[in-house]
Amino acid sequence: MHKNKQLVITQFAGNIETASAIIETPIPKLGSSDILIRHKYVGINALYDRELYKGRVPYIDVNFPYVFGVEAVGIVIDIGSSVKNVKIGQALSTVKVGTAYQEYQIINEQDAIKIPDATPEYLALNPTGVSGYLALKNTAELQEGETIIVSAAAGGLGHIVVQLAKKKKCHVVGICGKAEKVTLLNSLNCCDRIINYKEEAITEVLTNEYANKIDVGFDSVGTYMFDAFLENLAPMGRLVVSGLATELTRPQFEKIHAARVYESMYWKGASVRCFMNHLYKSQHAEARNFLFDLYQQKELQVKVDPITFQGIESIAEASEYLLAGKSCGKVVVQL
Numbered sequence: 001m002h003k004n005k006q007l008v009i010t011q012f013a014g015n016i017e018t019a020s021a022i023i024e025t026p027i028p029k030l031g032s033s034d035i036l037i038r039h040k041y042v043g044i045n046a047l048y049d050r051e052l053y054k055g056r057v058p059y060i061d062v063n064f065p066y067v068f069g070v071e072a073v074g075i076v077i078d079i080g081s082s083v084k085n086v087k088i089g090q091a092l093s094t095v096k097v098g099t100a101y102q103e104y105q106i107i108n109e110q111d112a113i114k115i116p117d118a119t120p121e122y123l124a125l126n127p128t129g130v131s132g133y134l135a136l137k138n139t140a141e142l143q144e145g146e147t148i149i150v151s152a153a154a155g156g157l158g159h160i161v162v163q164l165a166k167k168k169k170c171h172v173v174g175i176c177g178k179a180e181k182v183t184l185l186n187s188l189n190c191c192d193r194i195i196n197y198k199e200e201a202i203t204e205v206l207t208n209e210y211a212n213k214i215d216v217g218f219d220s221v222g223t224y225m226f227d228a229f230l231e232n233l234a235p236m237g238r239l240v241v242s243g244l245a246t247e248l249t250r251p252q253f254e255k256i257h258a259a260r261v262y263e264s265m266y267w268k269g270a271s272v273r274c275f276m277n278h279l280y281k282s283q284h285a286e287a288r289n290f291l292f293d294l295y296q297q298k299e300l301q302v303k304v305d306p307i308t309f310q311g312i313e314s315i316a317e318a319s320e321y322l323l324a325g326k327s328c329g330k331v332v333v334q335l
Contacts, residue, residue, distance in 0.1 A: 002027055002104065003024040003025065003026060003027070004024065004025050004026070004027050004102055004103055004104045005022060005023075005024050005102065005103045005312050006022070006023055006024070006025060006065075006067050006101065006102035006103070006312070007020055007021075007022055007067070007068070007069070007101035007102070007312050007315050007316075008020060008021060008022075008023055008064075008065035008066055008067050008068070008101075009052070009053045009062060009064060009065065009066040009068055010064050010065050011064065012053060012054055012055035012062075013053060013054070014054065016049065016050070016053060016315075016316045016319050016320070017316055019053035019054075020053065020068075020316065021065070022312055022313065023065060027104055027106070028106065030078060030079070030080045030106065031080055031108075032080040032081045032082040032083075033080050033082050033083060033108050033109050033110070034079070034080040034083070034106050034107070034108060034109070035076055035078075035079050035080070035083060035086055035092070035106065035107050035108070035109055035112060036076070036077050036078040036079070036104060036105075036106055037072075037074040037075065037076055037077070037092055037094065037104065037105045037106075037107065038074050038075050038077045038103065038104055039072045039073070039074040039100070039102065039103055039104065039105060039335045040073055040074050040075060040118040040334065040335060041072065041073050041074075041118065041119070041120045041123055041332045041333065041334055041335065042069055042071065042072045042100045042101060042123070042315070042332065042333050042335065043069075043070065043071040043072070043100065043120075043123035043124070043128070043156075043330060043331070043332055044069075044315070044318045044319055044322050044331040044332065044333065045069075045070055045071075046318075046319040046320075046322040046323045046331075047243060047245055047248055047322075047323070048070070049068055049069070049319060050248065050319075050323070051248065052068055053068070059278075060097060060098070066098060067098055067099060067100075067101055067102050068097075068098055068100070068101055069098075069099065069100025069101030069102075069315075070095060070096065070097055070099070070100050070127065071093070071094065071095045071100055071123050071126060071127055071128075072093075072094050072099070072100040072105065072123070073091065073092070073093050073094070073115065073118040073119065073120070073122050073123060074091070074092060074094070074105070074118055075089060075090070075091055075092075075118055076088050076089060076090045076091075076092060079109075080109075082109075083109045084109075085109065085112070086109055086112050086114070090112075090114060091114070091115045091116065091117050091118040092107075092112050092113055092114060092115065092118070093113040093114075093115045093122050093123075093126050094107060094111070094113065095113070095126055095127045095130075095284075096111075101312065101315055102312070103312065103335055113126065113288065115292070116296070120304045120330070120332040120334075121295065121302040121304060121330075122292075123304075123330055123332050124156050124160065124302045124303070124304065124329070124330035125160075125288070125291045125292060125295060125302060126288050126291070126292075127277060127284070128156045128157050128160065128330060129157075129160040129287075129291045129300075129302075130277065130284055130287040130288055130291065131157060131242070131275070131277045132157050132160040132161040132164060133160075133164060133287040133290060133291060134275070134277065134280045134283055134284075134287050135161075135218070135240055135242055135275040136161065136164055136165065136216075136218075137287075138275075138280060138283075139238075139240050139273045139274070139275040140216045140218065140238055140240045140273070141238065142165060142168055142170065142215075142216055143168070143215070144168045144169050144170070145168075145169055145170060145171075146168075146170050146171070146215035146216060147170065147171040147173070147210065147213050147214055147215045147216070147234070148165045148170050148171070148172055148173070148214075148215060148216040148217075148218060149173040149175065149206070149210065149214050149216070149217050149218065149229060150162050150165070150172070150173065150174050150175065150218045151175045151218070151219045151220055151221040151225045151229075152175070152176070152220050152221055152243075152245070153174030153175055153176050153181075153185055153191070153194075154174070154176040154181035154182075154184045154185055154303075154328055154329070155220075155327060155329070155330075156327070156329060156330035156331065157220065157242065157243075158174070158176075158218075158220070159184065159185070159188060159301075159303050159329060160291075160300070160302075161218055162174050162185070162188065162190050162191055163188055163190050163300055163301065164300075165190070165216075166190035166191075171192050171193075172190055172191050172192050172193075173191065173192065173193045173194075173195065173210070174191040174193075174194050174195070175194075175195045175197055175202065175225070176194070176195075176196060176197070177196065177197055177198050177325060178196070178198060178325075179196070180328050181196075181328055182194055182196050184303055184328045184329065187301070187303075188301055188303075193209070202224065202225065202228045203224075203227075203228045203231075206228050206229075206231070206232045207231075207232065210232050211232050212232060212233070212234055212235070212268075213232065213234050214229060214232045214233050214234055214237050214239075215234050215236075215237050215238070216237065216238050216239075216240060217229030217230070217232075217233065217237070217238070217239040217240065218240050218242060219239065219240065219241055219242065219243075220241075220242045220243030220244075220245055221243070221244075221245050221246055222241070222243070222244040222245060222246045222247045223246040223247060223254060224246070225246070226239070226241070230261070230264060230265070230272070231264060233264075233265065233268060233270040234268070234270075235268045235269060235270070236268065236269045236270060237268065237270045237271075238270070238271050238272075238273055239270070239271070239272045239273070240273050240274075240275055241272065241273070241274045241275065242274075242275045249323075302329075302330070303328065303329030303330065304329050304330050304332055305327045305328055305329045305330060305331045305332070306328070306329075307321065307326075307331075308334060309321075309331075309332070309333040309334065310333070310334050311333070311334075311335060312333075312335065314333055315333050318331055318332075318333050
């Protein structure tokens, strides 16, 4: 019988190397409705992982040893006696907290998400793209022709968001931090303005070009980016918080001394909204099907980072690579 190699959290700590270990465990016997998947690729969500191994995700009960990671794609290698709609050899996508960073996974047939091939692009679509779709639909309430500004626009989430926004005929501004990311955004052909914040001052550009013109600010960075977006919201503008990357690198959140946030929003009727994917679980299938269809019809580009990470042993390295801001597109590990 195969052994299952897993990356697990063994203790709460400030870095992935101290918090985790690689272990091998027996693969349990399948129940009648179970499916055994051999993972081919797993997606890296380094910011979320870091909060998890620091013990700071309030809705997850981490019992050691705890397999972490969220999304994977793989091939079915065995099925239970009652499984009818999934065959051995079928490619599947899986999305569940505490399941991805391992070589094998057992799921129930009812949770199977079929895909044409177990390719890394489906890791960017599900759940990363699903988050982008649902955030634009439910939280941003993005309308046709609006102006939207997206931070970390060349990342796994951002590069999907800018494309979906352009499909609504919006004026799209993408923000990134190096030349390779500018090249990626140019290849998507959907950004009306690209800002490399290493070469242009965000505050200056937005004040000069987008003062009171931002209908939707889509921010996963926080701090200075959040401030710049907030300052330039249009009347009835919406600032969507999809992440807090800069804050989560610090021992504690920055303490600021200023007027409360409504001081700059009230007369505009503007708002700040936060998106959390798991709160929209009932809409995941709709979003997933929409994105899969767009991708399969070649109406949506999916960018996977060109650096190849191999094996469970490389997950920590891939995580550090993503945290260092080096990624262009979705960071994945091949198993």
